Amino acid sequence: MQTSLTINGETRQLDLDPRTSLLDALRHHLGLTGSKKGCDHGQCGACTVLINGRRVNACLSLLCMHEGDEVVPIEGLGQPGALSPMQQAFVEKDGYQCGYCTPGQICSATAMLEEIAQGWPSHVTADLEARPELTTEEISERMSGNLCRCSAYPNIVDAIRKAAGETA
Amino acid sequence: MSVGKPLPHDSAVLHVTGQARYVDDIPAPAHALHLAFGLSRIARGRVVSMKLDKVRAAPGVAMVLTADDLDRPADCSPSAHDEPLLSDGTVHYMGQQLFLVAADSHLAARKAARLAEVEYEEEEPILTVEQALAANSRFEDGPRVWSKGDAETAISNAPRRLKGRLEMGGQEHFYLEGMAAMAQPQEDGVTIHSSTQHPTEIQHKVADALGLPMSAVKVECRRMGGGFGGKESQGNALAVACAIVAGKTGRACRMRYDRDDDMTITGKRHDFRVDYEVGYDEDGRVLGVDFTHYTRCGWSLDLSLPVADRAMLHADNAYLLDAVRITSHRLKTNHQSATAFRGFGGPQGVLGIERVMDEVAHELGLDPLEVRRRNFYRAASELNEAPQHHDDPAPALPKDGDTDLASRGAQAQLPSGGAAPETGANTTPYGMEVTDFILHEMTERLLETSDYKARRAAIAEWNAENPVLKRGIAFSPVKFGISFTLTHLNQAGALVHVYQDGSIHLNHGGTEMGQGLFRKVAQVAAARFGVSPERVRITATDTHKVPNTSATAASSGSDLNGMAAQAACDTIRDRISEFLAGLHQCKPSEVRFADDQVHVGGESLSFEQAVKLAYEARVSLSATGFYKTPDLKWDRIKGQGRPFFYFAHGCAVTEVAIDTLTGENRILRTDILHDAGHSLNPALDKGQIEGGYVQGAGWLTTEELVWDDKGALRTHAPSTYKIPACSDRPDVFHVNLWDAPNPAQTIYRSKAVGEPPFMLGISAFLALSHAAAACGPHYPALDAPATAERVLAAAKRARG
Numbered sequence: 001m002q003t004s005l006t007i008n009g010e011t012r013q014l015d016l017d018p019r020t021s022l023l024d025a026l027r028h029h030l031g032l033t034g035s036k037k038g039c040d041h042g043q044c045g046a047c048t049v050l051i052n053g054r055r056v057n058a059c060l061s062l063l064c065m066h067e068g069d070e071v072v073p074i075e076g077l078g079q080p081g082a083l084s085p086m087q088q089a090f091v092e093k094d095g096y097q098c099g100y101c102t103p104g105q106i107c108s109a110t111a112m113l114e115e116i117a118q119g120w121p122s123h124v125t126a127d128l129e130a131r132p133e134l135t136t137e138e139i140s141e142r143m144s145g146n147l148c149r150c151s152a153y154p155n156i157v158d159a160i161r162k163a164a165g166e167t168a
Numbered sequence: 169m170s171v172g173k174p175l176p177h178d179s180a181v182l183h184v185t186g187q188a189r190y191v192d193d194i195p196a197p198a199h200a201l202h203l204a205f206g207l208s209r210i211a212r213g214r215v216v217s218m219k220l221d222k223v224r225a226a227p228g229v230a231m232v233l234t235a236d237d238l239d240r241p242a243d244c245s246p247s248a249h250d251e252p253l254l255s256d257g258t259v260h261y262m263g264q265q266l267f268l269v270a271a272d273s274h275l276a277a278r279k280a281a282r283l284a285e286v287e288y289e290e291e292e293p294i295l296t297v298e299q300a301l302a303a304n305s306r307f308e309d310g311p312r313v314w315s316k317g318d319a320e321t322a323i324s325n326a327p328r329r330l331k332g333r334l335e336m337g338g339q340e341h342f343y344l345e346g347m348a349a350m351a352q353p354q355e356d357g358v359t360i361h362s363s364t365q366h367p368t369e370i371q372h373k374v375a376d377a378l379g380l381p382m383s384a385v386k387v388e389c390r391r392m393g394g395g396f397g398g399k400e401s402q403g404n405a406l407a408v409a410c411a412i413v414a415g416k417t418g419r420a421c422r423m424r425y426d427r428d429d430d431m432t433i434t435g436k437r438h439d440f441r442v443d444y445e446v447g448y449d450e451d452g453r454v455l456g457v458d459f460t461h462y463t464r465c466g467w468s469l470d471l472s473l474p475v476a477d478r479a480m481l482h483a484d485n486a487y488l489l490d491a492v493r494i495t496s497h498r499l500k501t502n503h504q505s506a507t508a509f510r511g512f513g514g515p516q517g518v519l520g521i522e523r524v525m526d527e528v529a530h531e532l533g534l535d536p537l538e539v540r541r542r543n544f545y546r547a548a549s550e551l552n553e554a555p556q557h558h559d560d561p562a563p564a565l566p567k568d569g570d571t572d573l574a575s576r577g578a579q580a581q582l583p584s585g586g587a588a589p590e591t592g593a594n595t596t597p598y599g600m601e602v603t604d605f606i607l608h609e610m611t612e613r614l615l616e617t618s619d620y621k622a623r624r625a626a627i628a629e630w631n632a633e634n635p636v637l638k639r640g641i642a643f644s645p646v647k648f649g650i651s652f653t654l655t656h657l658n659q660a661g662a663l664v665h666v667y668q669d670g671s672i673h674l675n676h677g678g679t680e681m682g683q684g685l686f687r688k689v690a691q692v693a694a695a696r697f698g699v700s701p702e703r704v705r706i707t708a709t710d711t712h713k714v715p716n717t718s719a720t721a722a723s724s725g726s727d728l729n730g731m732a733a734q735a736a737c738d739t740i741r742d743r744i745s746e747f748l749a750g751l752h753q754c755k756p757s758e759v760r761f762a763d764d765q766v767h768v769g770g771e772s773l774s775f776e777q778a779v780k781l782a783y784e785a786r787v788s789l790s791a792t793g794f795y796k797t798p799d800l801k802w803d804r805i806k807g808q809g810r811p812f813f814y815f816a817h818g819c820a821v822t823e824v825a826i827d828t829l830t831g832e833n834r835i836l837r838t839d840i841l842h843d844a845g846h847s848l849n850p851a852l853d854k855g856q857i858e859g860g861y862v863q864g865a866g867w868l869t870t871e872e873l874v875w876d877d878k879g880a881l882r883t884h885a886p887s888t889y890k891i892p893a894c895s896d897r898p899d900v901f902h903v904n905l906w907d908a909p910n911p912a913q914t915i916y917r918s919k920a921v922g923e924p925p926f927m928l929g930i931s932a933f934l935a936l937s938h939a940a941a942a943c944g945p946h947y948p949a950l951d952a953p954a955t956a957e958r959v960l961a962a963a964k965r966a967r968g
Contacts, residue, residue, distance in 0.1 A: 027193075031195065032186075033186070033189070033192075033193035034185070034186020034187070035186070036190075036344070036345070036393070037192070037346075038344045038345070038346075038427070039427040039885060039886050041427065041885055041886065041887060043885070044344060044886055046344055073186070074184075074185065074186035075185065075186050077185075078184075078185060079185055079187075080181045080182070080185055080187065083181070083184065087184040087185060088184075090180075090183075090184045091176060091180045091181060091184055092176075094176055094177060094180075094851055094852075094855060095184075096177065096180075096183050096184075096682070097177070097394075097682030097683065097684070097855055097856075097859060098343075098345070098391070098392060098393045098394040098395075098681055098682025099177070099179060099182075099183035099188050099391070099393065099682065100190065100343075100345045100394060100682075101344050101393075102183045102184060102186075103183075103184075103186040106184060136899070137899075139894070140894045140895040140897070141895055143894040143895075144893040144895040145893075146894070147342075147344065147886065147891060148344070148894070149341075149342050149343060149394050149396070149863070149891060150394060150682050150855075150859045150863075151858060151859040151861075151862035151863055151866075151892060151897065152858070152859060153858075153862065153892075153897045154858050154897065155855065
């Protein structure tokens with residue numbers, strides 16, 4: 001099945017089985033292995049990518065659902081020598097240990113800050129009408145879909161705070 | 169100097185850009201095959217018939233192998249040769265590998281594997297402790313028993329006594345990167361990429377399966393996406409399978425377990441039941457204690473003996489016990505073969521005695537903290553003698569060529585040594601004198617910084633006023649023995665090259681799984697040459713560069729490999745010094761390496777210039793380094809000797825809240841003070857401490873493994889198995905390093921830090937127990953993991 005979409009700003013045409021997940025398309029057919037397969041169930045978050053600016057578990061999404069969409073996996077956020085503010089903050093705050101969840105954490109955190117900026121409430125937001133604040137509780141709740149077995153969470157939260165401070 | 173600085177992880181920029189390659193990210197060579205196992209659907213019995221025609225005919229399938237199709241027996245065990253790669257027809261657990269499929273894609277192989285038609289003759293599986301005891305299904309001829317003093321008499325003569333039982337669950341490693349391997353056939357051997365903590369073990373098992381010498385098998389591992397012990401032996405099957413099919417087809421082969429398969433096939437932390445009887449006095453001093461450990465080891469031996477040994481070795485934790493007996497039953501059950509997991513049995517042993525301290529304090533109405541302090545070992549500062557190290561020869565190794573010498577499982581086959589018990593006033597139950605105990609001082613400081621006493625009083629008041637929500641606070645210490653208990657594994661090698669442009673290539677036997685080992689060892693190398701760390705090129709672990717390595721395990725990575733790298737660097741540095749001293753008519757000891765320069769005879773050369781001169785003068789700029797830990801002797805049968813080079817310490821205070829109507833709970837605050845000696849890298853060490861604590865708390869709270877009565881693991885994915893998420897870490901989390909030099913002569917006087925902080929998570933469990941105890945007069949006898957259901961039940965027990 002033909003699918004045409006934009007990946008990291010480049011238009012790509014793929015002709016794959018319609019059951020191919022976006023994650024498998026990235027990893028196996030486009031050679032973009034930055035997005036990781038942790039559980040393939042949408043529960044660990046290691047495969048998180050940005051689709052039209054929103055965070056999505058690439059393992060739970062079929063490639064063919066993304067005709068015309070703009071997909072940005074970790075490789076599109078920044079490269080060595082030209083890191084995004086979030087990537088730079090993760091380096092400065094040691095926001096990882098083994099690194100396997102890191103691409104998903106960074107994609108997720110990047111979109112999460114945008115969600116807060118747009119005023120989206122979360123499960124722990126007390127006032128649904130007010131603009132949510134970037135509290136530690138909000139970060140923890142909003143990032144709870146990205147597991148880190150090394151539990152580098154304190155540094156991940158510090159990195160997100162740092163990046164938020166710089167982009168705010 | 170580079171040592172002691174909080175430098176970032178060696179792959180920092182690669183990690184944040186997705187460029188860091190793990191095994192499954194390596195581009196597949198052309199025509200690579202993908203492998204999958206067909207798994208048994210019963211826990212115990214025999215395969216009556218296995219029809220694989222549909223598997224063979226499935227799209228994309230290139231080869232299907234059963235045990236009968238193998239040219240020679242392929243074994244995956246790290247110890248007793250009791251783990252055939254493919255079943256011989258006997259089924260020992262649900263998830264055992266029956267056959268192997270090779271296809272042109274991962275999906276095709278997995279789909280085809282589901283098409284097998286297998287008929288079984290089922291037998292009743294042995295699943296519980298009681299079933300195993302009734303069937304006398306165990307490893308070794310009977311329980312191991314170690315003792316010190318006369319526990320029975322001490323208990324019966326004690327003014328007070330109590331008996332109890334604690335059950336604690338196992339733990340899935342859930343390394344985010346599942347098991348993976350790739351084999352590439354070479355003209356006279358094979359190259360393996362494996363996500364493994366033990367490349368030498370992979371090399372040994374692959375060589376054995378192919379009938380090749382170890383020299384024909386090269387194993388490489390650049391990094392793992394987490395290991396935690398789960399990749400010490402459990403990667404053998406994938407690497408061996410890939411190597412066999414690569415050998416038969418001449419094609420590269422790769423294999424990775426899907427998450428559900430990974431959790432279904434591979435071993436986990438050993439669960440334990442600990443029965444205890446203790447005699448104590450009115451002040452809470454333990455006069456005698458008798459522990460019985462029951463652990464379900466699963467279907468094969470794997471590393472269960474040293475794991476169960478380490479549980480016994482930590483049955484004292486931080487407490488001086490004059491009369492103690494520890495009995496350990498290693499039960500053979502129809503489960504995945506339980507394996508290494510951070511702490512390697514230590515946490516299970518520690519939790520046993522911490523439970524005893526907690527219950528004794530409850531019975532006496534004392535603060536458990538005081539009972540703990542009264543039972544602590546004597547402080548190193550109070551002992552008359554300086555720490556002494558002995559250099560008796562280690563027991564000889566067996567000459568049996570079939571032994572897995574580089575595996576921790578090998579100790580099952582070692583003869584007992586002749587170690588005599590030490591005598592002294594501060595000895596462990598296994599006769600080792602404790603000369604470096606610093607928990608008195610550490611506890612004192614942590615109590616101050618965490619404001620323990622005032623908070624405990626405030627919590628008591630709060631609990632008196634609040635009927636539904638209850639809070640709890642607990643202190644727990646850890647004293648963890650550092651060294652492999654199989655003495656000969658305490659060795660390491662390194663290979664260092666200095667190139668003519670002044671760049672440095674570093675290789676050693678340790679593997680990187682996120683703990684920061686590569687960075688720490690590179691800091692050591694940079695310090696030895698007096699150069700900036702960027703000059704040191706960190707390279708993948710490779711059995712063709714450094715041979716005969718031990719697993720990166722037992723927290724030993726930087727202790728062993730740091731010393732080996734230091735030795736290699738010093739050899740090269742001394743050669744350069746000697747050469748330059750000759751040129752400048754001075755002593756080699758007057759040549760100084762610092763600030764990326766070499767200072768000699770009043771002159772300063774850049775490091776590059778010095779290296780170039782040495783090269784032109786035909787000075788060898790390549791060296792190996794070797795290290796073996798001194799002063800070890802250990803007899804695991806008698807349970808006597810000095811198995812550890814030193815102890816690492818830590819302590820934690822955790823505060824929790826529970827909802828007594830639902831059992832729901834959360835950690836509110838944690839304060840940790842941990843002893844990493846003179847830290848090689850405080851940033852990395854703090855990461856290990858935070859991560860270890862959260863993982864330990866996860867083991868004892870939310871992480872619950874459930875097998876049904878057929879032996880099927882029902883919690884085989886993150887949907888049903890709950891590891892800590894970002895929102896589960898303590899809201900307030902203070903972690904500090906004690907930062908005093910290790911009295912033992914370790915690399916820059918640092919201490920191992922991988923496993924010890926895991927046991928600090930026990931303070932979270934004890935705090936939950938404290939909160940439950942606020943519900944009534946009775947001891948809540950909380951079992952682990954303290955899920956909401958168990959907390960609820962414990963609160964009910966407290967009410968009576």
